[in-house]
Every structure is written in structure tokens, then in C-alpha cells.
Amino acid sequence: MIAKKQITEANSLLLRTVLRPVDRTLTSVQANAIRNRIYDAVHEVPMLELI
Structure with missing residues (x-):
């Protein structure tokens, strides 16, 4: 369930x-650089999916 x-x-x-x-x-x-990629990915999507 998502x-x-x-x-x-x-x-x-x-x-x-x-x-x-x-x-x-x-x-x-x-x-x-890894931290920045994570930060950008989190702020890129307006929806949070919990699996």
C-alpha cells in the first residue's frame, strides 16, 4: 500500500x-555533491510517497 x-x-x-x-x-x-543530489530530489517532487 502506498x-x-x-x-x-x-x-x-x-x-x-x-x-x-x-x-x-x-x-x-x-x-x-551526494547531499546536494538528495536535497534536490526531495525538493523536486510536491508529493511524498510512503511505502
Whole structure:
């Protein structure tokens, strides 16, 4: 079942992301690029799908 909720200005969202590759260390530039992609994806869609 998929629940959909319209995101409004009154809603908040907290995401905790742990970046931990096993084969190397991420640079700050790489980690920030991943963070920016996540941020853009979250703000791109006006609907939140909970599976």
C-alpha cells in the first residue's frame, strides 16, 4: 500500500544520511555533491510517497 501526503509549508522533513563506502574515503566535495543530489530530489517532487 502506498500512502501519499501533500507537502505544505507547515510540514517538515528530517533525513539522516550516512555515507560510508567500504572501499575508500569520500572527500568533502564528493559528500557534498551526494547531499546536494538528495536535497534536490526531495525538493523536486510536491508529493511524498510512503511505502
